[in-house]
Amino acid sequence: MERWRRACRERGELGVLSKGSPGWSRLSETQIASLGRELERGPLVHGWADQRWTLERTRTLIGRLFRVSHTVEGIGSC
Template sequence: MRYAQGGGLTDAGRAARQRLRLQAVERFEVGQKNAEIAAGLRVSVRSMERWRRSWRECGEPGLLSKGSPGRSRLSEAQVARLERELERGPLVHGWTDQRWTLARIKTLIGRLFHVSYTVEGTWQLLKRHGWSWQQPARRAIERDDDAVEVWKKETWPRVRAPRRSAAPGSSSRTKPGSR
């Protein structure tokens, strides 16, 4: 079932849906038709067809809830280890600079735990455990503000392309002498 507004079932809703599926299994076993079962349980015939197919292929376990789709695939111990590894820094793990990106963290999770996350899933995992994005708190040590100001005043005006004038022969709409 799709939820267009980004919603989904709560734990209670998931449990209620699972009870319906198990009631459908009882009716499958006695040979009732999909349309009858769907009407009796007040679900769509299409859902009933999917449930029956899952039941035929996997039995009753095929209809059990898989749990919340937002649950973490890492245990608390694994998350604690991930945090320790992140604190050690990217250099220790083979990257050439000191920046943790989501793609790098995703790769690290795969290396350490053999679990695949998407970049978005990695961000959700980090947020759930209190991590946040950061920007550098200070400017580069090499930055020379006086040299930057001199460059802006002296070099930039020479480098910048001059603006086109509205003189005859330019893209001006008026013809020479028409004023």
């Protein structure tokens, strides 16, 4: 909360406007397409013991493929 107050004092209304979802903006269109193909291949191909994609597994796969860190919340908001 203090961070918002400080941003508002320093930059006015622009300081507290949403910058959008933190998740997918870090991936390019090409990376998103590549991720889709990898997800279609299934979790077994990527080392998991079953065929369930979870948000956590998707986050891990993104990190492995693109060296980009995401939160589970950011993945779930797409």
